[in-house]
Amino acid sequence: MSFVAPLLAWFDDHGRHDLPWHQPRTAYHVWVSEIMLQQTQVQTVIPYYQRFMQRFPDVASLAAASQDEVLAHWSGLGYYARGRNLHQAAQQIINQHDGKFPQDFAAILALPGVGRSTAGAILAQAFNQPYAILDGNVKRVLARYFAIAGWPGTTGVQQQLWQQAEQLLSEVPTHRLADYTQAQMDLGATLCTRSKPRCQQCPVQATCQAWQTVQVASLPSTKPKKTRPTKQTCCWLLRNKQGQLWLQPRPGQGIWGGLYSLPETPLADPEELNLAMFESAVESLVEWPSLKHSFSHYHLMMYPVEVMLDVTLGDSIAIQKDQVCEGVPNYAAALDATGSWFNLPDALELGLPAPIRQLIEQLQAREA
Template structure:
């Protein structure tokens, strides 16, 4: 594939307009690159930067992360969303300590064997941390290649993804030696700032002369969108319980599923279930709880309508106390726990 039509002009654009001052670039270490790649999955750069700085401030090295508690890791991730990323990051750090002397391995298969690292993430780490010749295929790159080569079909299907991988690998083979890290960043920057999903800046595009979508009037149509599907709606109820000291009762979510391993309010899918839990745990009148504003939160695969209720001066039944997954927490200790963003906003509003 002719690198003069794609890779070289893209690198020239990156040298003038790319992002060269991102915090994970200075210093650019394998650990910082890996952390940034995980945080940037499904999340924009501007959102990630303050989380990244706070995270590396507390966990400056991979062994520091491996040695931390789950609560501490989740507390520093809370609000960034897609919490499986944090759990996988923590598990991968511990595995690196066990198997790789506390370092990320410079080996594609060994990286892919770590929790939370797929083909594109492993390639991004190797190319940016060590300058190795590997192609990436994140969402930005899929969009760029689908437009430039005129690839039809939703990129989430195996056949289309296979085609895009082949094109990505052909392009990366044309990149000059020593520019692999820059080329990887250039693709991500280009897709995020010019070849955007909506209102792409084709007039400023450094590779527009070879773009099939621009030539054939298909820029808005490519990449082919995912087939439409209505997002299911679900309802749930939660209890904000305060004891006489003003402490709040929190429960840790299970290690899998929505908000996994985070601390949140006692919650149930139905009023009947939550009432039954309350009667086992708390002395008092469930119906005396006040309604708080409805929380509507959209996950990747459904939209949750959560009705929180507040009951002050709640008293546990005799024999019911704190345990590993349920505890009364003072407001000053909330910052040390990982809470889902909508629950933290609710508590902050009170």
């Protein structure tokens, strides 16, 4: 019992034989469909593919169109570099191959936007040539079938997968290379799915190593999570005699752009905080527990410090910037003239970053 024979038998009965790029299955049709399918599901691609083919039925019509028109037909599919590459590749086929789609692996691979798997899919499906493919579905099927551990995005795992994919080709009857290519994609899309694979209905279950070793749920290995760096900041809860809080708008660009927030400085050594040049206006200074906020690219550790200032409502505190001791972070260094004093309930009506809102709510709860 092998992989290829039961897969082909299953494909004859259960495979997808009515996809629009199968009629006719020319290199042009396979190529356009493969590019569209690179980041997009089959059901989404079908109407785009049909509209694209109505307007650009062959390489010549695609090459002669303007890029704007090609992208207009791509609009909604996303990843527009695919559309631009398709257009450029059509012009390359006209200029370098007399308008005939190349049948040579190296020449197809040289087309913009075509990688090893897409080149293999075109050659196998349009020209019935023995080339392997390794798209997302097939990677998952083979990683499970051969129980290959490791994230398929790594070079080592990819090499193992390509090796297995190419070895399997020797079992494929030469007249069935196109069907075999489609069968692998169909198995991955319909049974050997990312979540809840239907192994009980799978034609290759008897020889699947992931099934035999109870590793189906853990293969293929997921992408290792990147460790996000941690940044640190000292944020200042400045209070005046009326119990108001100083808030200032953040710059329009960058994190929390345009929201009101606390003045911030680089993190000071706690020792240094206490020794810092606080002016006579400071009545008390209390370090709050730190809090952590995570962005997609980094974590932010926030160290709040509450400072009671001997200033009243109308006093500007920005003048104290003059007294900043060079090199020692303190609140005055972070003050912005666009800020102002807010009563706590009014502050909570402003657009605030979530952790800043949390701090103000804590202040309000304490003083209620």
